[in-house]
Every structure is written in structure tokens, then in C-alpha cells.
Amino acid sequence: MKREKVKHMSVKGGASLFALRIFVTCLAAAAWWECLFSVFPGMVVSRSWLYGAGLVLAVIIGGAVSCPRRKVAVPAVILAAALLCWRFFYVIQGAAAHLVNAYLAVHQERGFEVRFWEEGSLSAGTLAVGTAVLVCVPLLTILLLVIRWGRGKLVAVLILLLPVLAAILEGAFPSAWATWMLIVTGGCYLTAAGAGGRDMAGPAGAAWAGTAIAAVTLLVLGGVSVLAGRAADVIRLEEDGFYSQTRQAIQTGVVDNLNAVRLRMEGQDEEADDRPEEEEQLPREREEDRAEVAAKEAPSASDEQSETPGDSGAGTLPWDTEADGMTDLASVARFSPDGTAAVDVRLEEAPYGTVYYPLRWGGAYTGQSWEETSGEDGRDSLFLSWPEGLDRLEELCASWPSDTVEEAEKQIDRELTQKAVYDTEPGRTPTGEDFAEYFVFESERGFCVHFATAAVLMYRMMGYPARYVEGYAVPASAFSRQADGTYLAVADGTMGHAWCETFEDGEWTVREHTPASDGSASPGSETQTASDSALRHGQAGDQEKAGPGAMRIAGRAALLLAIVGCVIGAFFLQAAVRRKRRLRVLGGRNRTKAVEAIYGTIYDRSRTMGMKESSPLREETCRRMADMWDSIKEQEMRWLYQLVLESMFNEKRPSAREYRKAMDIYRKTGAEMYSRLRGWQRWKYKYIWCL
Incomplete structure (x- = not known):
């Protein structure tokens, strides 16, 4: 009965994780496209057709790389895509010409002589589908493989930044909302990818919660950064404020002295002494500020x-x-x-x-x-x-x-x-x-x-x-x-x-x-x-209405929000680092240390669930640990206990089959523990205990 219950939970969790991966991948791909569209307006592609085709392709590719028969499903999908490209090659060619010409149009605006490709006449829907097959298939495949296997996240980050890099090369930058959309969706994608790969997929609810928290955190930090940026000038120009006093101290105590030394070295002391007081009061800023250097x-x-x-x-x-x-x-x-x-x-x-x-x-x-x-x-x-x-x-x-x-x-x-x-x-x-x-x-x-x-x-x-x-x-x-x-x-x-x-x-x-x-x-x-x-x-009109006092209050409030946002971000960051370290040991090539870490984590979970503290390597402790969990049998816990003893004292290296069995016990206890916890305890499990 227990096995049937665990199996049902596993299937349900697998479907939920699959939905999460498809969801965050499609959002990241949509943000990726919006960044391109904001910089290269010549890419006139029907968004509804493009995103709809991308969703269908994501489900197909995601299902192929996640199903148990992926060794057959993945080649079948690749073969089907190749046949479709061969059959409708004129559509793929037209989509490629359209994208290249949109890029070259911006390139030409910078004064370069370019040669445009010849485009065929395609309907809006056909062009969007061709673009989806040409670009979305490789894009989604890489993103889904990274999130499925839990590795190669640096590659995923570089791919997500491609529109930004292409824009910078052309002397432009994506619009603010498209950039923030890419940051938020990219953060959600990386959070879902960090929830675990093939062997370490955590509870589906935890993955969904972590992704939602990442989205909210990034949105809050984005809003705080915008408010702080708008209020920065107000704080900076506040009369007799910290910035003004510090700037004046640096001006009189450092910059003026260095300038006097430079003038002495150049033999211009007399000219410096003859300058009127009004000139000595002129602002002296960093040399890279061209306008102010010229003013000096x-x-x-x-x-x-x-x-x-x-x-x-x-x-x-x-x-x-x-x-x-x-x-x-x-x-x-x-x-x-x-x-x-x-x-x-x-x-x-x-x-x-x-x-x-x-x-x-x-x-x-x-x-x-x-x-x-x-x-x-x-x-x-x-x-x-x-x-x-x-x-x-x-x-x-x-x-x-x-x-x-x-x-x-x-x-x-x-x-x-x-x-x-x-x-x-x-x-x-x-x-x-x-x-x-x-x-x-x-x-x-x-x-x-x-x-x-x-x-x-x-x-x-x-x-x-x-x-x-x-x-x-x-x-x-x-x-x-x-x-x-x-x-x-x-x-x-x-x-x-x-x-x-x-x-x-x-x-x-x-x-x-x-x-x-x-x-x-x-x-x-x-x-x-x-x-x-x-x-x-x-x-600005709003500043005129609000007045300097209100703007100073807004600036301090934005600064306080920025501090609070940084503290919240640091809290979630430490939890992510601790989980990453644990998963790195559990998924490492050293199976001996991995098995020992599995047993130690189950011991920590048992302690958290109320088991009395005792030596982890005592046989009595093993029996108590088995009694704590409904999802595993006492024979399984005793087997894991013996495997740990053999690896520690007899220097026996666990086989790949033994490692997978130990990981199965690890996942069962994790899922059962998370299902028993409620409310605040789940937060502690995820971000304080990091179990």
C-alpha cells in the first residue's frame, strides 16, 4: 500500500515538474524574442503564431527528453524535424532571409553597406511557424536539456543574453521592459533548473514555490532599483547632506592638493596663485566626465x-x-x-x-x-x-x-x-x-x-x-x-x-x-x-509638486527598500548556496561520499521530524530512523546502513546500481517530509534547514 502511494506521488510530482519546466522555458523564450523585437523592428512576425508554435514545440521536445523511452523519442523528434525542414525548405529559407534582413537593416543605419537577402512571399502565420522551427527548436532544445539535466546553466545564460549582445554590437540596447522581462523570466528559469536534474528532482511543490519566490524577489528588486535610481539625484543634491559634505571634503582635502602638486611639477605655481577666487570655486570632477573637464x-x-x-x-x-x-x-x-x-x-x-x-x-x-x-x-x-x-x-x-x-x-x-x-x-x-x-x-x-x-x-x-x-x-x-x-x-x-x-x-x-x-x-x-x-x-512635474522635502523622504524610503531587498536576496542566496553544495556532494562522481551524505541527510531529516539525538552509526539509530518514515521499509534502511559501514570501514566503493537505490531512498524521505510539513515549517525546510 505504501509503495502504491509513493508511486502515485512520484507520478504526480513528475507531471508537475514537467509543467513547471515547460512554463519557465516558454516564458524565457518569449522574453528572448521580445528583446530582439525591441531592437530590430524589421522583424515583423506574428507574435501569437510564433508563441503558440513555440509552446507546441516545447511540449514535444520536453516530452521527448523527459519520457522513459527518450533514447527512441529524441531521435524520432530529430528525424521528424529534419523531414519537415526538407519538405518545407522554402518556408525555412524565407524565415531565415527575413531575420537576416531585419538585422542588416539596423546594421545599415550605422553607415555600413550591406547586401540584403531575397525574401519569398509568405503569409504571417507561415512566416511565424517557419521562424519558430528555425530558431525555437534549437533554442528550446538547449534550454530544456539544461533544465532537465541540471547542468550547463552557464550555456543557458549565454544563450538568453544573445539578443542583448547582438543589440550592443549594433550600438543599441533592448527596451527597459523587455530587459526586465528577460531578467525576471531568466531568474525563474535558473531557479527551476537549480531545483535538481535527472537524479535529484526535489518535491514539485518546492520547485514551484522557489520559482514563484524568485519571480517576486526579482520584481521587488527591480522596482526598488528603479525607485532608488530616480531618487539618487535628490539624495545626491541634498543641501548639507552626506554626499555634499563628502564631496566637499574630497574636493578640498584630496583633489585640490593633488592639483597643486601637479602644478608645482609643471612649474605653474605662479599661474595658479593668480587665479581669482571665483575660478577656484568651480567644480572639479572626474576626468572621464568630458563636459565638466572642459568647464574646468x-x-x-x-x-x-x-x-x-x-x-x-x-x-x-x-x-x-x-x-x-x-x-x-x-x-x-x-x-x-x-x-x-x-x-x-x-x-x-x-x-x-x-x-x-x-x-x-x-x-x-x-x-x-x-x-x-x-x-x-x-x-x-x-x-x-x-x-x-x-x-x-x-x-x-x-x-x-x-x-x-x-x-x-x-x-x-x-x-x-x-x-x-x-x-x-x-x-x-x-x-x-x-x-x-x-x-x-x-x-x-x-x-x-x-x-x-x-x-x-x-x-x-x-x-x-x-x-x-x-x-x-x-x-x-x-x-x-x-x-x-x-x-x-x-x-x-x-x-x-x-x-x-x-x-x-x-x-x-x-x-x-x-x-x-x-x-x-x-x-x-x-x-x-x-x-x-x-x-x-x-x-520634473512631479518633483515640482512634491517639493524637496517629499523627494528626500521618497529617496530615503527607496534606500530603505533597497536595503531590505538586499537582505531578502542574501537570505535566499545563502539557502541556494547551501542546497547547491549538498546536491553537488550527492550527485558527485565520488559515490562513497555521496552515499555517506545521503545517510547523513536522512539522519538530519529524522532529527528534524522528532527523533531523539544519538550516534548516527549505531544500529539502534538505524532502527529508529526506519520507524520515522512510512515511505521506506526497515529492510531498506538497514541495507543503506550496511552500505555506509562498508564504504567507510571496508573502503568499498558503491556500484552505480547501489547509488541509484540509495538516491531513491533519499527522494522518498524528502517527499514524505515535505508532505508532512505545513505553512512556516515548509519555509524552514526550504530556506533554513535546506534539507
Whole structure:
């Protein structure tokens, strides 16, 4: 009767583990595809067909590698797949051409000459099924074999990271949600794979619980990291806070002294002593921060350098300009940051985001240039005008719903993100071509001037007054607190930037549409309000409403959550390490130590279940251990006891058959123990006892 009960539990547990493995493998494969789709938009494959076919293939492959007759099932599946590929080779060929062309399209955007493959005409469903057979069969096979055998997890990790590596090679990165999806599903997959392989599969309930806990933990840690990242700048810029005090101490006690030593070595003591106090107060940051290094090397701003926006003499930008100061779009070919024309930017309060310092505004657009304007009234029809001949751009904007300027902003941002990529050397616009239309529909490569110009025209065509702005985008990290309580940064050519502004409710608002790039001039990513005061700087709307006090509280709360998350992660990590060590001994090639570890674990389990402590190698202890378990007979425990004695004292190496029998006793006691425990005891069994 006991044997029948154990057999029923084993079959039920095996089915549950099979379902878990299929589930986590399919989720990981779906996240793998989403990362590819987010970077290579040319992969136009029906997701429903692709994921449906992947699920069917996962069940077939998983069943083949898990069934008792796998020596026959696996070759049969391989043969069937080969016959299908041979019969429908044109489908496989078309799917391969589609995937390769999608990759080459992104590769071409970086300026490489590529040769595309010829694609056949396939329906969406046929293309998805062909893609599933071409890619999902090897992908799922490797992932299922790793999770089935419990080995090769490093190979699985490398395979899961392939989309990320491919994206990085093309100078891109998967979207945030796709990346987090891959991290969470990959963690669940590795947790399920760590539950045990062929010989050490633990209780199915424990495997499901561990996978669920891993998913929740990763989601919590992900949320905490996002909150901590958003609040990091608030904590960093807190007045008289720990960061500010530490930074000031390092500045005065280390950096300044090292700089003085360097100047003495270079024989420049006299020049250093002649510098005004204002220059000595300028921020000195790490050398790898290009913008701030340039600010240090630039001369301090004199009284002749205006801090008032709109003074066209306040600075020059790192691209060609016309005589009147506005950018000559016909000559724009590359973005070359430099450290000239430094301008002091001083704020009364610490900035929480990018500070936009305008130099000049563009009103009328001619197709090859912007005409500078001093008009501040957004109701002027000038800010709703565009030249004739922009038919493609007008047709594109006419198809978008734009009930509010925020909806228009999302539409423009989505279109520019999908159509164009950031490039510091896009080349000149051909003669006779409109600058904006050529950028959006032809070259699809450009930097801030291109994105800002196109965005201004799109807003105007959608009925919202907009203007083109050139100036500096100063990151919050460039500001340092001065002795008088203000915050100072030095803006120069490394921070040169162009952006768009829209007019609404009597004021101009910054609309940033240039994608973030290491080669850009620190474009902001938040929508900022530009007033007509002496200096226009922005803070995120939520931060303006909440205030510095609320943001400090949020930052400390995020820090506390991060600490709690790290403690929880460390708790689960120690349990995983201890279980891994135990399983490594149990599944090692040294069968003598494995059998001894099996007997010792059963003794620990018996003690946990209430057996009185005594010497493990006494015969009386063996009898008590047998009485503790319903799933094994006394003869089986005595046999294991004798096997341990022979291996320890007679140096007898257990055979493979004896080892498998001992593992069978080990699994029976583990399953019975877990079934007896309830609630909190199961947690202790899994994460504290690690039995």
C-alpha cells in the first residue's frame, strides 16, 4: 500500500515538474524574442503564431527528453524535424532571409553597406511557424536539456543574453521592459533548473514555490532599483547632506592638493596663485566626465559674458552657423563637441534635471535654415508656419490623433524613435532636399539639430505653436554648491544642444525628442517648463509638486527598500548556496561520499521530524530512523546502513546500481517530509534547514 502511494506521488510530482519546466522555458523564450523585437523592428512576425508554435514545440521536445523511452523519442523528434525542414525548405529559407534582413537593416543605419537577402512571399502565420522551427527548436532544445539535466546553466545564460549582445554590437540596447522581462523570466528559469536534474528532482511543490519566490524577489528588486535610481539625484543634491559634505571634503582635502602638486611639477605655481577666487570655486570632477573637464579648463566667465538667455554673443555651438548666429542647416554634417565659449550658469536652488540654457530661437523655417526671432508671444502665426512642399511630412502628421499637446508629443516621440537613430556624423543634406524631410524619410540619421527641427515642424502641422531653440543642455551633475548657497555650472561647447519648445497656457515648454546617446550633448529626458525669466531651468512635474522635502523622504524610503531587498536576496542566496553544495556532494562522481551524505541527510531529516539525538552509526539509530518514515521499509534502511559501514570501514566503493537505490531512498524521505510539513515549517525546510 505504501509503495502504491509513493508511486502515485512520484507520478504526480513528475507531471508537475514537467509543467513547471515547460512554463519557465516558454516564458524565457518569449522574453528572448521580445528583446530582439525591441531592437530590430524589421522583424515583423506574428507574435501569437510564433508563441503558440513555440509552446507546441516545447511540449514535444520536453516530452521527448523527459519520457522513459527518450533514447527512441529524441531521435524520432530529430528525424521528424529534419523531414519537415526538407519538405518545407522554402518556408525555412524565407524565415531565415527575413531575420537576416531585419538585422542588416539596423546594421545599415550605422553607415555600413550591406547586401540584403531575397525574401519569398509568405503569409504571417507561415512566416511565424517557419521562424519558430528555425530558431525555437534549437533554442528550446538547449534550454530544456539544461533544465532537465541540471547542468550547463552557464550555456543557458549565454544563450538568453544573445539578443542583448547582438543589440550592443549594433550600438543599441533592448527596451527597459523587455530587459526586465528577460531578467525576471531568466531568474525563474535558473531557479527551476537549480531545483535538481535527472537524479535529484526535489518535491514539485518546492520547485514551484522557489520559482514563484524568485519571480517576486526579482520584481521587488527591480522596482526598488528603479525607485532608488530616480531618487539618487535628490539624495545626491541634498543641501548639507552626506554626499555634499563628502564631496566637499574630497574636493578640498584630496583633489585640490593633488592639483597643486601637479602644478608645482609643471612649474605653474605662479599661474595658479593668480587665479581669482571665483575660478577656484568651480567644480572639479572626474576626468572621464568630458563636459565638466572642459568647464574646468575654460576661463572663468567675466562680467562681459551675459547670464541672460537670448544673448547671441554668450556662446557658440559645435556646428556651423550663419552670420546672424542661427545654424546653417545646409552645412550641418557632423557634431563636434568642444570646450570653448564657456558661460557661467548660476541657480538659486539645486536642479533636479537637465537645465536648458537658450542662446537663440528660430521662428521661420526655410527648408535649409532657421531665421532667428526675438518674439516671445506664442500666439504669433509665425510659430504655426512651414514652407510649401512638405507633403510627406504633412501627410504623416495628418494621420495622428492630437487632442492634446501631450498626445502629440507621444506621437512625435514614437515616430522619431522608430524612424531615426542618433548619429554624430549623418552627413550633409543634398542640395535641393528639405532638411527635415530628408532626415525623417531618407537618411534617418541625425543629432539634436535634426530631431529638434523635425519635431518643431510636426508640432506646427498638428496645430500647436512651436519654435526651434539652440543653446546649452547642462546636466544636474555639472552644478556644485557655492559658498553663497547658489549652484554654479560652466556651460561650454560640449553641452551644445538644440531642442523644441511649444507654447501653451501663456508659457513655453521644452519638448525633448533627441534620444539619449553618449555622443550627445546631454539632452534631457524630462519635459521642462521654460519661463521668460532670466534663466529657464526645468524640474520634473512631479518633483515640482512634491517639493524637496517629499523627494528626500521618497529617496530615503527607496534606500530603505533597497536595503531590505538586499537582505531578502542574501537570505535566499545563502539557502541556494547551501542546497547547491549538498546536491553537488550527492550527485558527485565520488559515490562513497555521496552515499555517506545521503545517510547523513536522512539522519538530519529524522532529527528534524522528532527523533531523539544519538550516534548516527549505531544500529539502534538505524532502527529508529526506519520507524520515522512510512515511505521506506526497515529492510531498506538497514541495507543503506550496511552500505555506509562498508564504504567507510571496508573502503568499498558503491556500484552505480547501489547509488541509484540509495538516491531513491533519499527522494522518498524528502517527499514524505515535505508532505508532512505545513505553512512556516515548509519555509524552514526550504530556506533554513535546506534539507
